[in-house]
Amino acid sequence: MEKSENRLIAEQIVEAIGGEENIESIAHCATRLRLMVSDREKVNQERVESIDKVKGAFYNSGQYQVILGTGTVNRIYEEMTSLGLEGKTKSEQAKGAAKSGNAFQRAIRSFGDVFVPIIPALVATGLFMGLRGLVMQEKLLALFGLTPGDISDHFILFTQVLTDTAFIFLPALVAWSTFRVFGGSPIIGLILGLMLVSPALPNAWDVAAGKAEAIRFLGFIPVVGYQGSVLPAFIAGILGAKLERVIRKRVPEALDLILTPFLTLLVMIVFALLVIGPILHSLEEVIMNATVSILQWPFGISGLLIGFFQQIIVITGVHHIFNLLEIQLLERFGNNPFNAIITCAIAAQGGAALAVGLKTKSKNLKALALPSSLSAFLGITEPAIFGVNLRYMKPFVMGLIGGGAGGFLASLFGLKATGMAITAIPGTLLYLNGQLPLYLLVNLVSIAVAFALTWMFGFSDAVLDKKRSAKE
CATH class of the missing domain: 3.30.1360.60 (Glucose permease domain IIB)
Structure with missing residues (x-):
């Protein structure tokens, strides 16, 4: 056969x-x-x-x-x-x-292992936000003879269930995934995360809005719920998973089922609410304020820099750090400025690979470059980067320049996605709230700049001849 x-x-x-x-x-x-x-x-x-x-x-x-x-x-x-x-x-x-790898690389890898499984839930939430934005547009409603005031309160409530649930219980998702990665029992992590957002605690959003007051333990330690927070649940998950393993080694097997989860949850919820939470919530505020400040740099500078360097960061493998920032932006503001900039960086690498594929006379390289460019336009750049652009280097650099150009415009226009993790063509679903034309424009600019520079300066078949001569 x-x-x-x-x-x-x-x-x-x-x-x-x-x-x-x-x-x-x-x-x-x-x-x-x-x-x-x-x-x-x-x-x-x-x-x-x-x-x-x-x-x-x-x-x-x-x-x-x-x-x-x-x-x-x-x-x-x-x-x-x-x-x-x-x-x-x-x-x-x-x-x-x-x-x-070194300690930093291992830490970033663990960080990615924790947050990547959570992303599908946030992708769905972002798409729900985009669809709600589309449905609520006055121009669209006018086609059916309606106004925003005609939308049923029950429908609004239904959309809130779709868009708010993942962020309300975000600490539970983070703690569950962290326990899983660091060798604990995921179900204990899930319960610990749910305790951090227990309705018995003052709601974090209500406290921030002045509608409720934090509980003052010992007169000075603020105790609140941690709706939407990431770092407290992440660190509590790491320590909780390690604590569970320590306890499990020391209790008799006959009592493991009773004592291990009991002691793990008791110690960790006290520690999380009184120590980890107050400290890391403050740190989260610092990180968020710094991120917002950078994104608000004038004249599109932030978009230019992020758009240029983002794919370099992807190569190093530490790009998962953006997950934390995007999650926090979505939780705090309901939008994500990073997405449009990152999309430009991705689309530009596709433009560079497309130029290589159309310009080369090598059938093998053409068969590799053209599908790779399509993959990049669908949001996956590895085939274009590692299979084509980095192999000849100049196309990769031209792609970086294209990403910087598109990111510059995305920052100037103030584009903000309703979600995260989907980019390029699929990412259009995150800009249905009136931003779609500008989103398409910045991506086309990224592709065009990378394509033109690669075609003119970044690649010729002479490069292939040099590589063959070097091998011989």
């Missing part, structure tokens, strides 16, 4: 990486195959990159990552597991790579 194309590709990847004995485990994300290898010296980098459908390969976070693209990676992964290789979830494999 003839082997399928994906089966052959899977076998070629395994062979190029040094055979099955050199692969400890495999996992995958949206675009990349992630492999833990025993001996890096056995990996034939050039051979891996020459395999059909492979858009690039590199080491990151202690893993050898092969870029295959959305959809394709799932099929290749299935073929590799059918060969007998051990498949693991992304989070399980991340634990195996957790000891690699």
Whole structure:
């Protein structure tokens, strides 16, 4: 029986990486195959990159990552597991790579592992906000002979359930995910997070609005609920997970079910409300004020800088820090200025890859660059960056310039998304509240600048000839 194309590709990847004995485990994300290898010296980098459908390969976070693209990676992964290789979830494999890299890299990786699983809930919330903004527009309502005053209060209440729930219980989501990542029982983390937003506590938003007063424990420690807060739940989750493990080692097995959750929750809620919460809530305010201040820099400077450097930050792997800032902006203001700027950076890399794909006469490079540019326009830049732009460097730089140009305009126009985590073409759903034309404009500018600069100065097939000569 003839082997399928994906089966052959899977076998070629395994062979190029040094055979099955050199692969400890495999996992995958949206675009990349992630492999833990025993001996890096056995990996034939050039051979891996020459395999059909492979858009690039590199080491990151202690893993050898092969870029295959959305959809394709799932099929290749299935073929590799059918060969007998051990498949693991992304989070399980991340634990195996957790000891690699320096302390800062490990901290950022853990930060990302905590917040990435929460993002789908926030994506849905952002889309609900966008749809509500669309439905509530006066021009749209006028088409049906209605005004905003004609909207039912029950409908407004229903939309509030859709848009407010995730942020009201955000500490519960954060504590749950943090316990999961740091080796605790997720259900205990969930309960701890829910305790932080208990209705028995003064509501944080009401306290901030002057409608309620914080409870003063011992006369000077303010105790409130932590609706919408991230840092208190994050740190409480880390300490709580470690405390649970310490307690579990010391209590008799017969009493573990009773004592471990009881003592963990008792100690942590007291510590969270009286120590962690008041301190980190103040720190959160400092971070938020600094973020807002930077985003308000005049003349589009913030957009220019963020738009230029964002994809460089992505390469370093520390871009998950933006998650915290975006979540806080959405919780506080109901909008997210970062999204439009980041989208411009992403779209620009797609524009640069598109220029390479259209200009080159190499069939292999064209087959790689054109699909990679489409992937970037859908919000996933890894194939374009690692498969094309970084490989020839100048297209990547031209993409950075395009991202800076688009980010500059996004900042000048004051574009603000209703959500996070979806960008480029799918991101249009976050700008249905009257901002869509400007959102499309800044993205087109980013693509056009990156495309034009790459076409004129960033790439020619002479680069391919030089690379071939260097190999020979």
